[in-house]
Amino acid sequence: MCEPEDVSQEVWSRWILDAIRKIRSQKQRPSVERICHAIRQHHNYHEDVVAEHLEAAVKLGAVLKVFNKGQSSYKDPGGLQNRTLRIEKGCDLSKVVGKAVRELGERDGSSLKAIEKYVRQSHTVLENPDHDLKTALRLGAKRAVNRGLVIQDGKAFKYNYINQSPGRKRLELAHLRKPPVEEFEMVQPRVSYAKDR
DNA sequence: CAATGCGCACCCG
């Protein structure tokens, strides 16, 4: 077990990524707790310190924080880096926006800024001066709102959990319908409390 | 008790 020395964030990121890989190989959720635990098996840091560096790694983009099934998970961005997103004329990113908002899982919604960051972390983005991601996302978000994929709240976009597309009879409806103001639903990410047992 | 292994249900594309 190593002494708590002052190591670089790169080293921390490596440790964290290793921990995540290990936990995943055990078919378990790479939660904060498990990541802390895994790292503490080899390094003598307090879990708060580990969590702190995990947080930093997320901010740096070295680690991806994903909201899934009611809780946060962490993953290696490298694993999905081959996911390519081409930004070209007339491409529709509404689904990308929806997915990003859902996986970011921010209670008060996510800003375009946050969405952009998330997309860049989870994809290899191919863009050019004419068609940049930022613009495409702005349009995508707008379309996502119109499609009911997300709900806009000021500058933030929230995932619309109520949304369901039974069929393709939307074309006509979307054409004629245009609610002036979006209504607010007390949407919650249906957290399941598996406390007891 | 901690660590690891894994069947399988559950999304989501």
Next chain:
DNA sequence: CGGGTGCGCATTG
């Protein structure tokens, strides 16, 4: 369908 995820429980150290 096919691939990723991770719960819940079994197994091992």
